[in-house]
Amino acid sequence: MTPTAAHPVLEAIRGRLVVSCQAYPGESMRDPDTMRRVAEAAAAGGAAGIRAQGVEDLRRIRAALDLPLIGLWKDGDADVHITPTLEHALAVAEAGADIVAVDGTGRPRPDGRDLAGTVTAVHERTGRLVMADVSTYEEGVAAAEAGADVVGTTLAGYTPYSRRTDGPDLDLLARLAADLPVPVVAEGRIHTTEQAGAAVEAGAYAVVVGTAITHPTTITRWFAERVTSTTPRS
């Protein structure tokens, strides 16, 4: 089904690249101003939107860039840790996210709310859109039914019960894109331009790339391993 995405924020990312700018706890780049600079660099390269983590990062990026901003807040030790509670979601909206990304799996949320209750509360209290990060086809269907405005394949391969493909799970993406009445965003393990193109071909409404653009430690590891594991011809 072709989603009818009339919302201007969604129109602005339709068929475009969104760059996820995130550093992990303890890393040298885990700094809001650094992430703001990374986001600005991505924007200069043609990113149509930015996905970012944490209230302070979001505030800095919002102040610097007039692009659609997908916000999340990774917090806590529970299985559900991407914007795990309504309070987190409201803080993400308050920080300036146009789209609030939340865990869209069916797993219990730390605040006891279900996904539909969370989505409804975000809509009513902030007017912002909600992106549900899912790991399976069934979760995508349920998330759309729960009122999510966008569904992302973000968590495919990151729940114990979902399939972890080498690159993006293009089959999952294609099935969701064909069946859901809302835009389906490809996200997760898109590491090459070919994979980004394949995601578009499979029906992605927009493509989110993080690690391969904004995580130099991982990119360095890819190259370092290739160099050290390659045998010279003679």
Ligand SMILES: CC(=O)N[C@H](C=O)[C@@H](O)[C@H](O)[C@H](O)COP(=O)(O)O
């Ligand atoms: C599973 C999870 O926690 N994903 C997070 C969600 O925001 C980020 O750590 C990813 O970097 C993001 O989804 C983009 O994916 P990739 O970095 O593979 O391009």
